[in-house]
């Protein structure tokens with residue numbers, strides 16, 4: 011039976027709120043970036059309930075690989091960890107700008123104004139294309155100690171936050187592209203699918219050519 015990407019993300023509320031166990035937070039150094047179409051990028055991401063030294067080490071290593079790979083944001087599933095954690099620094103350079111860590115983030119307000127921006131994703135090396143998103147969002151999250159905070163984000167910070175938040179929902183940037191924009195990167199996505207098949211010896215778990223598109227283009231404000 012074929013299960014659509016949308017159906018795979020339609021969990022019961024209990025599954026959505028599942029708390030990560032210590033084994034879900036175990037990782038090997040150095041972290042590696044998970045590339046499309048690895049199914050890890052579409053899996054459920056569990057909430058984090060333990061704020062300890064292991065979590066701090068994971069966050070440090072996520073910043074390390076984000077800077078090394080010229081990223082400005084990174085979500086835990088992109089390093090093989092299916093938990094609700096993201097880091098970002100829109101300056102993209104250690105020691106410049108602000109390092110932000112958001113654990114169990116939620117968006118509680120999307121501003122109406124939407125803007126187009128040419129996005130790239132570390133899980134899709136070298137691929138850039140336009141994605142429309144709200145210009146500003148209000149978010150609530152926990153910090154590395156577990157304390158709750160709220161933030162008003164706009165401009166590049168709002169862009170990076172929403173890109174990473176999508177990863178925590180199993181949504182990838184091409185899910186939000188118009189058909190026209192998607193057509194411009196289709197061949198590059200298919201090349202990544204072929205590479206995955208050659209490296210794993212397994213069929214690609216999803217194909218941009220045949221998939222019924224997960225129409226999230228207009229879907230802000232739904233979780």
Ligand SMILES: CSCC[C@H](NC=O)C(=O)N[C@@H](C)C(=O)N[C@@H](CO)C(=O)O
Nearest residue numbers: 080081082083084129130131132170173
């Ligand atoms: C604009 S949201 C991009 C967030 C993304 N995070 C994870 O996938 C990311 O860091 N993408 C990089 C390819 C990126 O945008 N890098 C910057 C700085 O090098 C760029 O302008 O390409």
Ligand SMILES: [Fe+2]
Nearest residue numbers: 130131132133
């Ligand atoms: Fe990404």
